[in-house]
Amino acid sequence: MKQDFLRYQAQTTPNPLGLEVSHAKGSYIFDSQGRAHLDFVAGVSACGLGHSHPKIVRAVQEQAEKYMHVMVYGEYIQKPAVTFTKLLASLLPDTLETTYLVNSGTEAMEGALKLARRYTGRTEIIAAHKAYHGNTMGSLSIMGYEERKSAFRPLLTDIRFLRFNSIEDIKKITENTAAVVLETIQGGAGFIMPEPGYLEKVRERCTQTGSLLILDEIQPGFGRTGKLFAFEHYNCTPDILVMGKAMASGLPVGGFAASGPMMQSLQQQPKLGHITTFGGNAVIAAACLATLREITQSTLMADTLVKEKLFRDGLQHPLIKEIRGKGLLLALIMESEEVANYLVLECAKKGLILFWLLFEPRAVRISPPLTLSENEIREGCAIILEVLTNYRQQFVN
Numbered sequence: 001m002k003q004d005f006l007r008y009q010a011q012t013t014p015n016p017l018g019l020e021v022s023h024a025k026g027s028y029i030f031d032s033q034g035r036a037h038l039d040f041v042a043g044v045s046a047c048g049l050g051h052s053h054p055k056i057v058r059a060v061q062e063q064a065e066k067y068m069h070v071m072v073y074g075e076y077i078q079k080p081a082v083t084f085t086k087l088l089a090s091l092l093p094d095t096l097e098t099t100y101l102v103n104s105g106t107e108a109m110e111g112a113l114k115l116a117r118r119y120t121g122r123t124e125i126i127a128a129h130k131a132y133h134g135n136t137m138g139s140l141s142i143m144g145y146e147e148r149k150s151a152f153r154p155l156l157t158d159i160r161f162l163r164f165n166s167i168e169d170i171k172k173i174t175e176n177t178a179a180v181v182l183e184t185i186q187g188g189a190g191f192i193m194p195e196p197g198y199l200e201k202v203r204e205r206c207t208q209t210g211s212l213l214i215l216d217e218i219q220p221g222f223g224r225t226g227k228l229f230a231f232e233h234y235n236c237t238p239d240i241l242v243m244g245k246a247m248a249s250g251l252p253v254g255g256f257a258a259s260g261p262m263m264q265s266l267q268q269q270p271k272l273g274h275i276t277t278f279g280g281n282a283v284i285a286a287a288c289l290a291t292l293r294e295i296t297q298s299t300l301m302a303d304t305l306v307k308e309k310l311f312r313d314g315l316q317h318p319l320i321k322e323i324r325g326k327g328l329l330l331a332l333i334m335e336s337e338e339v340a341n342y343l344v345l346e347c348a349k350k351g352l353i354l355f356w357l358l359f360e361p362r363a364v365r366i367s368p369p370l371t372l373s374e375n376e377i378r379e380g381c382a383i384i385l386e387v388l389t390n391y392r393q394q395f396v397n
């Protein structure tokens with residue numbers, strides 16, 4: 001199977017982790033030899049309710065039996081998408097009442113960028129250094145990491161960058177700016193939190209200049225930081241909210257929300273301002289609806305903060321220099337890149353799944369299912385400490 005994987009499936013790195021998956025349930029992925037792997041990554045924040053949550057499986061099965069795909073996005077009235085977007089609207093500020101459902105996070109960002117240019121009639125987009133918003137050409141254009149995008153130029157024009165958390169740089173936003181795009185919590189950069197007052201100041205400047213604020217909540221969204229969306233921790237509401245990942249508990253999806261009048265600009269001049277075949281797909285929307293109901297009707301969101309504390313208390317070690325992030329979106333900042341690599345690879349051997357972050361080589365990601373139990377947290381933390389102690393014994397005098 002491994003040889004076929006390497007030969008027939010396009011690869012993204014020369015050395016993929018290569019775990020051969022048999023099945024997955026709750027907080028565990030089981031390999032083809034029947035070994036259980038405790039999952040502290042959750043498909044890179046996508047499996048917020050763990051693997052194959054029974055309520056999501058049931059919603060998917062029931063919908064698949066009724067109908068799956070019937071028409072391109074936007075033409076037919078399909079109950080799962082209507083019910084989901086209505087419930088989402090009831091949980092968001094009025095100015096984010098309408099959601100456009102698409103197939104991935106990066107497509108949601110493409111839609112948000114198009115909407116911002118179309119609505120404002122301006123072209124300039126400002127993004128942040130070390131930002132990650134996806135991998136299609138538009139999202140790549142606003143990636144704040146030249147090394148990963150220069151091979152694909154020419155990209156979108158009229159893109160500028162500011163430093164995340166720099167008050168000084170906010171003045172780069174002017175009357176020429178269509179939109180400022182920020183991750184509410186910078187992910188690839190190492191789960192960098194916005195400093196107190198920063199997002200509020202960006203919001204103020206955007207309002208002054210008539211620029212739209214787009215917040216990318218693809219990582220922290222759907223309860224991971226203790227609120228449905230991380231912007232709710234701040235006094236800052238975006239004009240366009242971009243979401244994805246945990247939204248459908250492991251099925252491919254994305255969405256961008258804005259006010260009704262703003263979204264209407266995609267209907268005319270030109271009409272069909274964004275087209276997608278599978279966006280709003282009934283089976284996926286049913287999974288979104290079941291996910292949102294479970295997150296909002298359980299104590300899972302509030303529990304993330306209790307679980308964060310368990311991680312922070314349980315992961316005290318001299319090789320862990322800092323723990324960044326909020327709720328169950330955490331990054332261990334290790335002493336060096338070497339320690340980070342050792343930790344991820346050695347934990348994998350011991351049945352604990354960890355992963356890296358894109359632009360911070362010293363970081364190790366912890367973004368487990370929100371359903372992770374306290375015992376599973378203790379079990380995983382014990383493995384991390386054991387591996388770090390082994391490292392010290394082997395490599396540190």
Ligand SMILES: Cc1ncc(COP(=O)(O)O)c(C=O)c1O
Binds near residue numbers: 109
């Ligand atoms: C902050 C952020 N934005 C956008 C994306 C792109 O989402 P997708 O991979 O679903 O296209 C990601 C994916 O990791 C992300 O972390």
